[in-house]
Amino acid sequence: MISLDRYPKEITLRNDARLVLRPLTPADGAGLWDFLRQLPELDKAHFREDVDDRGVVERWADTIDYGAALPILAWDGSRVVGSVTLYRNRTGWKQRVGIVRILIAPDFRHLGLGTAMIREMRHLGEQAALNYLVAEVIVIQGAAVRALERMGFEKKSVLPKFVNDRKGRLYDLAVLVYSLSNAEGEFYF
Amino acid sequence: MNCPHCGVEHFPEPAGGKKADGGEGGCPYLGAPFPRLRAGHDELFYGRWRRADASPLDLRRAHHRLRRLLDEIAAALGSDDLPATRKDLARANDALHMATLHEDGQESFLHADHALSYAHRVIGDLLHEKGAPPHSPGDFSAWYEAAEVPFREDW
Numbered sequence: 001m002i003s004l005d006r007y008p009k010e011i012t013l014r015n016d017a018r019l020v021l022r023p024l025t026p027a028d029g030a031g032l033w034d035f036l037r038q039l040p041e042l043d044k045a046h047f048r049e050d051v052d053d054r055g056v057v058e059r060w061a062d063t064i065d066y067g068a069a070l071p072i073l074a075w076d077g078s079r080v081v082g083s084v085t086l087y088r089n090r091t092g093w094k095q096r097v098g099i100v101r102i103l104i105a106p107d108f109r110h111l112g113l114g115t116a117m118i119r120e121m122r123h124l125g126e127q128a129a130l131n132y133l134v135a136e137v138i139v140i141q142g143a144a145v146r147a148l149e150r151m152g153f154e155k156k157s158v159l160p161k162f163v164n165d166r167k168g169r170l171y172d173l174a175v176l177v178y179s180l181s182n183a184e185g186e187f188y189f
Numbered sequence: 190m191n192c193p194h195c196g197v198e199h200f201p202e203p204a205g206g207k208k209a210d211g212g213e214g215g216c217p218y219l220g221a222p223f224p225r226l227r228a229g230h231d232e233l234f235y236g237r238w239r240r241a242d243a244s245p246l247d248l249r250r251a252h253h254r255l256r257r258l259l260d261e262i263a264a265a266l267g268s269d270d271l272p273a274t275r276k277d278l279a280r281a282n283d284a285l286h287m288a289t290l291h292e293d294g295q296e297s298f299l300h301a302d303h304a305l306s307y308a309h310r311v312i313g314d315l316l317h318e319k320g321a322p323p324h325s326p327g328d329f330s331a332w333y334e335a336a337e338v339p340f341r342e343d344w
Contacts, residue, residue: 010320014343018320104344112323114344119317122273147344151310152277181272 002070002127009120013111017076021120024071028080029058032073035080038105042138045165046101072120074113081105084117086124086133096131096182098124102144114144118151122178131183138163139172153178192216195228203331217332222319226265226312227329229258233305234326235333238298248297255285255304262311274314281307 008022024032036044036051049056064071067090074082087099102117125133135153137144149155153176161170191198194216201215218224237243238251259281266274281304288300313323323343330338 011317012320012322014322014325016322110343112343115313115323116317119314123271126272143342143344146342152273181276 002066002124004066006123007072011074011113011116013108013113013116015111017108017111019081019113020075021072021116022075023066024061024064024073024083026062026064028073029061030054031075031078031080032061032071032083033057035073035083035103035105039103040106041167042141042165042171043103045138045163046136070124072117072124074108074117076108081108082113082117084121086121086128088128088130096129098128098130098133100133100135102135110143115147115151118148118153122151122180125178125180126182129182130180132180133178135176135178137174137176139174145174145176148176148178151178192228194219195224197225197228197232199228199232199329199332200334205331217329221316222321223265223312223315226258226262226315227324229254229261230305230309230312230324231326231329231333233258234339235330235335238301240336243298245294248294248301251301252285252289252297255288255301255308258308259285259304262308262315265315266311269318271314271318274311277307277311277314281305281311 004023008020010018010020012018033051033054036057044051051057067088069085069087071083071085073080082102082104084100084102087101089095089097100121102114102121104114104117121133133153135148137148139145139158145155155174156177157175159173159175162173164170192215194214195218199217203217216224218228221227233251233254236247236251236254238247259278262278262281266278284300284304284307288297288304291297291300309324316322316324325341327339327341
């Protein structure tokens with residue numbers, strides 16, 4: 001069980017904007033849907049469901065299970081401007097591997113929010129006693145790839161023309177891995 | 190002369206008539222947390238040891254300053270439950286250790302540069318925990334004899 005005592009947490013961006021980070025709750029469905037609607041198509045391509053459908057997003061918020069997916073939202077007042085989600089498996093061979101997905105509103109990019117979200121995820125990964133965090137990013141989203149690398153993620157592979165957007169265009173996918181402190185020298189967990 | 194506020198040697202006012210960013214009392218680092226750590230980082234970042242004409246003495250001085258900076262960072266981190274931050278600090282210490290072991294100037298420089306990068310990440314973590322904005326040395330270049338202003342890319 002991850003302790004969420006650190007939330008709500010205030011952060012300050014490079015332009016001195018002050019945001020509040022806190023986990024998604026069932027009451028946040030509308031705010032999350034508004035946020036997802038602002039995102040470019042490509043940013044939404046990884047979702048398995050149609051996030052333009054308000055009902056889908058509100059159902060997510062209503063049924064959120066932090067043990068499987070822990071979304072942390074960044075709020076600018078009453079508006080969601082970013083999210084980072086840690087996906088985990090309770091069992092199986094990847095139960096010590098967390099998958100990270102970060103989304104930033106277009107008008108809040110290049111202000112340090114993405115990097116702040118990576119810092120948050122590193123902290124939560126440690127709290128969850130994971131061994132690794134994995135981030136999959138489309139290669140053309142270069143700023144995101146470089147930010148992850150600056151924060152210690154290692155680019156393990158680039159898979160050419162591996163993923164598609166909703167119109168069927170293909171993109172190269174970078175797989176980046178961060179080794180948490182539990183990962184070193186362990187043979188059993 | 191070293192600044193009485195942040196403890197490092199920087200210009201008393203920004204070069205080129207640039208407007209100071211958050212500066213007060215002749216020190217640009219006041220007004221945000223960890224002024225000594227941020228200044229200590231930038232003093233190294235803009236230090237002579239990183240220039241093409243740096244001497245072995247410049248590099249040795251940088252090793253000492255890095256040692257001091259990492260010790261100050263460790264003190265600031267204290268016993269906070271931040272394993273990822275602690276791991277980066279350990280990496281910084283390892284890199285500095287390697288820097289001091291190498292006779293070859295280029296190898297030593299590269300390890301010291303890695304140590305400084307890890308130190309920057311740790312300072313960033315400490316600022317994040319305090320809710321403060323990230324630290325970019327580029328914002329303080331006018332306070333140093335900066336050969337070039339680093340390209341800043343945030344996400």
